[in-house]
Amino acid sequence: MRAISGLWRWRGSPLRRPTDRAEAWVCLVALLLICVAAPAIGWLTGTAAQDSLRRSVAEQRHTRQRVPATVLRRMAYHPPETDPDAGAGAGAAHSVRSRVLAGWTAPDGAPRHGAVLTGLKSPHRGDRLLIWTDRQGHMTTRPLDSTTARAHAVLAGFGAALLAAALVETVRRVVVWRMVRRRYARWDQAWERAGPDWGKAGTGS
Structure with missing residues (x-):
């Protein structure tokens, strides 16, 4: 400028x-x-x-659904890389959660089970919760919402x-x-040419 x-x-x-x-x-x-x-x-x-x-939002909403799951037993809590049932807000990320082994039924009737993070403070065997699964019944994350x-x-x-x-x-x-570097180089060359005669009488005449 x-x-x-x-x-x-x-x-x-x-x-x-x-x-x-x-x-x-x-x-x-x-x-x-x-x-x-x-x-x-x-x-x-x-x-x-x-x-x-x-x-992606439309596809995830079409291919993912919430299904009921049953708590089989409580597990030791280790923060996972992804929370299958975590929300997009910061409040969901900092809420108190328990890790349980839960079982559910896939759309084809096959039994499934896996580790689930739940908001239940004191989960017991037989407690019910909802999880997100794909078309094959495998547990997945909740669909991406439009705002996010x-x-x-x-x-x-x-x-x-x-x-x-x-x-x-x-x-x-x-x-x-x-x-600028090229300009300085030209100045140096010009000075080298004029330097030996600088100050001599009759220089440039």
Whole structure:
């Protein structure tokens, strides 16, 4: 931005160098890309993510269902990597839960059993609870809700826009840095040529 404003202020100055104009154009192009291209990339990414997540929500709602399960016995609690019955909010993640061995019936009538986290404070054998299963009767996580899917899509779009803007700014800095290094190299070469004759009478005449 400083290069653009500086070039505009002294665009007619005889001291203006071609590299100053080039740096200003690089900054202008980068600014346009950040203001136009980055939001467009974010919008496209968010839209694509929302469409994909919307299909996932519909598929999960169609293929997953809650079925009744019976507590067989209580198990020692070890925090699992995924909570099959945990909600999306922070409250569900911090609620008191017990780990039990539960049994249920698959859609084809086959018996199933597995470790389940439940909100029952003192579960006993025979207690009833609801779990999420897939079409084969295997225990799974609850379907993704629309609000969470929308939030994920917004975050994906916002992240893509920031990443695109950061990439443009990085390229701009690298290009300007190379231009400045080249300018300094030219100055060094010019000084080496003029250095031996510097201060001598008649130099340049």
